[in-house]
Amino acid sequence: MSGVLIMAEQRRGELRPVSLELIGAAQALRRSGDSVAVAILASSPNQFIEPLKLAGVDEIVAIKVESAEFDPDTFEAVAAALITERAPDVVLVAHSVDSFGYAPALAARLGLGFASDVFKVERIEGELIATRGGYGQKVNVEVDFPGHSTVLLALRANVFKPPEQAGSPRITEIAPPPLSSRSVGRGFIELAGGDDVDMTQAEFILTIGRGIGEESNVAQFKELADVVGATLGCSRPIADAGWLPKSRQVGQSGKTAGACKLYIAMGVSGAIQHLAGMKHVATIVAVNSDAGASIFGVAKYGIVGDIFEIAEELRRNF
Amino acid sequence: MKILVAVKQVAALDEDFTIRADGRDVDEEFLLRDLNEWDDYSLEEAVKIKEAASQPVEVVVITVAPEHADEALRKCLAKGADRAIRVWDEAVEGSDPIAIARVIAAAARRESPAMLFAGVQSSDQAFASTGVAAAAFLEWPHAAVVTSLKLSPGAQSAVFRRELEGGLLEEVEIHCPAVLTIQLGINTPRYASLRSIKQAAAKPIEVKSLSDLGLNTADVGEAGSASRVRRMVIPDKGRAQLIEGDVAAQARRLAEIIREFQGSAP
């Protein structure tokens, strides 16, 4: 068993950036002599090859499959074939919605070692040790994989750094194994509006969470956001309750606020799904009355206090 | 027609928790147990299908856990599940989601449901794997992060939407029977009054052992798992630099941070 196999992700004609992070992570895991291969599945895989030509990639495996978009049976069958043929000792996928759909099945079927939402990987005396969160991200759990010669790891997004330099890997084109897919995609739907706000472009976001209490309190935070020049965002429970349109939801399932540099979270506890969407932000300020809220573990600055009082005082400064 | 819903009694950590002596888990006295939040939604989805169906639909919940999980099962029975199954054996201790999935798949083979639901993930360990791994053992079609579902009991296929990153949905049609992992917000879970939970105590919980399901100890525990916990560590407490002072001082500092950012922005 040797080498690292990476399953890249693409969607709607674009390579998902997390794929490059996987390449970065692979560099820490490769042993000398190991080869790092990146597999890309699409109906026209060639469009995704250029961005994958990074330093540290030895081979790009392009597989032309029937469906243009992600399909669990397809990914599982192709990955299984690649693993069986090449016997890598590490397989890297993203901990993403797509991989939720096939990675555990792949691990179960092939009897692989497996851990998901991994944010740290290392080799200690040759042993692969992965670290993930436990009990709602309140503890770090180190796991190993005794007896498994190939280990599948789903890595957390926005943690590992992609390589900076370009590279010149060899390109291999492979036909997929015979497979029949038991589901078929019928198209994408953008989250219906509300307002035209584009969270993906916002550089300064003020997010409100369950801590605001009732719907009637939303207005004052909207006002605050306007006054300080921020875009108002919210966590999932607020959007689910209909207090703000879904277009304002930030977090794993909400808009990825990729351009955000300053993020103020008020009354947001920091549930894993929310944090996953915000961890990349340079400056996070958390305001919460609960000193033990998870978000304080991620934020750069923290204020333990009453969000209404802070909001009011903050207004006075503008 | 039967819908099987796999549920989990998860554990949250109480104040000032400590790690067990062997370093591989948290001290049990600090574990606050409750039904997994995702399971409220997957169970509710199954019960809604049952209530809307013109033919009789049985909703069965199953969990792999020791006796303390009966409380969570009772809550499910109060919320509309018809039967509850709990599988346990000492050997299951130390199982990871893959091993648990093997047990659930074995139980599903005996129950022969038309669909298997699970939550996207559990709020404690967040592996997001059990449901889909069980699908592999069953060799059933599967999909994850279902945010809306159109299912007629007994139909050949179902149409659902899965919730992707960045606020996007994809509509998919899948052959049935299938395994679906259900996402928060798909419905509004009903409230189970204390009275109904107490009355649900009258409904029996079937306890099964590994042998009842045709499994042996090698299928579970560490031996049957895809990973093993070496140790648990309490991470360094919060990286956040706390802004001290009274409310006015804190707000002033925050305003400063905002202005700094705005000053540096083009």
Next chain:
Amino acid sequence: MSRPDAVTRILFEAFPTAEVRLFYVIAYTAIAIFFYGVYVQVRKYGRGAPLRLEGGLGRRLADMAAKVFSHRTVERRDPAAGGAHRLIFYGFLLLFLGTATITLQYDILEPLFGIRFWQGPFYLVFSLVLDLAGIALLGGLIYMMYRRGWLKLPKLDYARPDRAPGDADFDRPQYRREDWAFLWTLLVIGFTGYLLEAARLVWLHDRPDVWDTRWWSPVGAALAALLEAAGLGAHGGGVLRLGLWWFHGLLALVFIALIPFTKVKHIFTAAASLMVRDPRAAQRLPRVPENAQTPGIARITDLNWKQLLNLDACTKCGRCHEACPARAVGAPLSPRDVILSLREFASATLESASLPAAADLDVHGKSPGQISMETLWSCRTCMACVEICPVAVEHVPIIVQMRRKLVEDGAMDPLLAKTLQTIHKSGNSFGESKRKRGSWSKPLPFRIKDARKEPVQVLWFVGDYASFDPRNQKVTQTFAALLHQAGVDFGILYDGESNAGNDVRRVGEEGLYEVLAGANIAALEGASFDTIVTTDPHSYNTIRNEYPDFGGTYEIQHYTSFMRRLFAEGKLKVTQPVKLRATFHDPCHLGRFNKGYEAPRELLKLLGCELVEMGRCRDNSFCCGAGGGRIWIPDPVGAEKPAQNRIREAAAIPGLDVYVVSCPKDLTMFEDALKTTGNEGKFVVKELIELIREAVPAPRAEAAPA
């Protein structure tokens, strides 16, 4: 031949026998209809759930008689109506007794035993009394007509907040028609009675024992003079008398026959309702019986017979409608209309020979007669309605029991459902760990005894808000410091204490209440103490009034009584009087529920404050809006909140310095309302404990908590 001692009125004088017989046939028919009507009503009550009354019937009868004859419940908050109704009541009563007396002699005593007493001086005094009674009756009726027709009182406006204009039962013109018909009928009966009297006098002008004694019926005599002056002769008087006799008689008999079918039945139902009242109606709610099919009230037949009787006792006086804080801020709830809707529903379904199908007995919903969820969830269980109702209708227990059904169905605001689940999980509504319940005590310079482990004299039941809400924690710390300073031997239960359950019960989650009460009682049973003191009126109410039903009977005081005693015993002394103009807001659960009005006022006086009362004070205190679980239910965006309404009332007091509360929820609600009504800076909201601390400063050696 006239003998003054034999003067009397000959009944049926000059009537042909056939007419007399006709009269008796009609009379007996009217009475039969009356009794049939009573039977239908009683059968209706019998179709409700059973209930066993506590307390002896004799005592209840005496209480009821006292209330009815003194009319004190009718004159509360409306002395004019009370006075007018007294006139009507006594007038009608005397006139009725008058007729009964005549019947007694004429139909029973005389024919059977030859006894005659209605004659001579007795007869004359009798006539005078009845004439005066008639004046009282007519006077009262005329005032009531003026009140209804001219004053346009808002509480007599039947437009209801839980329906929209255009709904079938939005405005109820049939009620107004009935009200006026009642007034006019009685008025006409009364007036024709006088006219009849006058006509008889004119007719019998030539009979000295009639004419010479006529001024014993002064009104009749005066009218007779007018009639004669208008040219009426003896013969004409006779004809008029005959005609009026039949008119007056038939009208009165029709009136009697229709009593059980109309508003007039309140004569009986109001008295009966007062007799079967529960003096602890909203303070102590009933348990769910073990064998109940569904908890609470789902169908009209789930109401017990007393509640069905209550529905019929309501006279639409509107006092509850006026007092309700939810109605005052535009919520879709009027206690009056809950009762009237259910009454209409009961009449429509329970008065026919057979009962309708179960599905048609459902009282929840939006059809006429049904009560909607929005209405039920608007209630703050502040008890203003129950407390003011002159006829002892018990609205709050009906609302709570209907909520029990809603809770069972999960039909509630999602935030409320979440809070109930949180309370179940962590024993408090804040979702904090049980272990942190006593954390507020950590900054104090002294240790508070753990009542679970060591005996104490005073066990302080702290409560949720006082333990976890940051603003209230300051008050809690201050109280601890004061107790310590006074040398009181006290302790708390730390994590052994859970939410007392008062509001959980009033939300209708009886199952959760039983869990909480059970847990608290177990903790209390395991501790050793003489008395319980609490700073939370909600906990006070439920521990005092409801825990005994669950096996926990303890002596408990609210801190205001306890502190008053500490001052009286000299354990605390005022050294720096607080010379502020203050107003006191009576907390619902201390004041109206448990009559605890005086202790806080005595304390304020002791502290040196100048107390200025708000218009709505003591029993009429206006709820802050947090009760009944409403603090866990979001208010509609943009609507006024009860607390804002109340702060505006206080803001009208010139020169007000401080608005004093003695309940943790009040503190939270009113501080918020102070800001949102724009009154911040004009006066402050303070807990009484904080004022005590200002007047009784901490000794220099210990630092007071920050």
